[in-house]
Amino acid sequence: MWQGQIIKALSGFYYIDYKGSIYQTRARGNFRNRKITPLVGDFVAFESTNKTDGYVLEMLPRKNELIRPAVANIDLGVVVTSCVEPLFSFNLLDRFLVTLESKKIKPVIYITKLDLASAEVIEKMEKMRSYYEKIGYPVYFSNEEGSEKIRRLFKNQLTVFMGQSGAGKSTLLNEILPELDLEVGVISNALGRGKHTTRHVELLTIDGGLVADTPGFSSIEFLEMSVEELPKQFPEFVRAAEHCKFRECQHRKEPKCQVKEEVSTGEILANRYDNYLQFYEEISNRKPMYNKKNK
Incomplete structure (x- = not known):
């Protein structure tokens, strides 16, 4: 029995990274009876006689999970938000931050489309950055080589992206990893509001870390949190x-x-x-x- 991490789940198969090699596995039948669903990012115990015929035997403890994208054991959440087209929203930004905090995921804020912004909007973004950095959140601007600064955070972490539709999540991911070739503009609409669940999630190795290859989600509700929390x-x-x-x-x-x-x-x-x-x-x-x- 070996222990590895699920990097892709597709059509009932779980692809596990074990010491740099990928093993195709299925979950044991009793997982369904026990209502256990492995997620991309989960650490699992598995057995395999070859790279295409293995079984997930046991789920190892999971520190957190997101439903959209369906990923577990996340370290870093990049909140992508636009300052114009669509307009910047404090409300939406704080929704994402509160959700990440509740899951013990470190948030990073990435602001896009500053090249389209007026001097007044840029001043507003600078004030926003000053405040959010003061309370502990790194804030990066797209016009200041922000994508390269985001990329430097990947090492030894599992990173997911999130943000409003049209904010530039796909553009950012394409800058970081051009071979993804995500469709800009269309993909956000396709993946927003719950429709993105038809797309499988895969973890890609970038600069010594794992990155979910989907722009994630664009709207959020507090379905689990209590008023005390x-x-x-x-x-x-x-x-x-x-x-x-x-x-x-x-x-x-x-x-x-x-x-x-x-x-x-x-x-x-x-x-x-x-x-x-x-x-x-x-x-x-x-x-x-x-x-x-x-x-």
């Missing part, structure tokens, strides 16, 4: 909360809330706080879900 996904809230009057302060109507105080002084960005309140309401009003998630 939400404030813990905002790094600046976590820091400020140490000085709130109540230990489990939700930073809404409570008195002597340090988060609200820092919003009033401008130390915490008002847009971030407004998005937090909106996300809080969304989660509070979410319809109950029955747990059908595969373990």
Whole structure:
């Protein structure tokens, strides 16, 4: 029995990287009975008599997973967002960041289309970068050799991409790996809003790391997170909360809330706080879900 990592899943076959060689395998029949679905990125125990006839025997512990793209054990999430065409959205950016934080995935922000932006928009992006870097998120601009800087982060990490439709995810991936030849503009629409599930995900080795070869997803809902967990996904809230009057302060109507105080002084960005309140309401009003998630 060997241990390797799934780098591609297609038509019921799982392709496992073991010491630089790829083995084609199937999952044991009892996986389905136990409602276990291996994902690309999973580490597994498997056996094989040759490179085309093996079986996945056991799933090793999974540290995280995303549904879109269906990848497990992710280290780095690159959030690609445009400053124009489509317009920059603080709300969408924060949705991605909150989701990545909840999955313990390190976020990186990549801003595209600055060559099309006015001086006013560029100034807005510079202010945005200053704030988000202050709270711990690296921000790269496409007009500053950003794709090369992103590429340098790949080593020893599994990276996925995400962002709004039309933001330039495919363009960025094509710059990093031209042989992918992703269809720019069309692929975002095809993969957005859940339609991309027909495309298989494959992990590619780039600069000593693994990169998912799909632009990922463009919209997001908080289907798993609780209102108690939400404030813990905002790094600046976590820091400020140490000085709130109540230990489990939700930073809404409570008195002597340090988060609200820092919003009033401008130390915490008002847009971030407004998005937090909106996300809080969304989660509070979410319809109950029955747990059908595969373990």
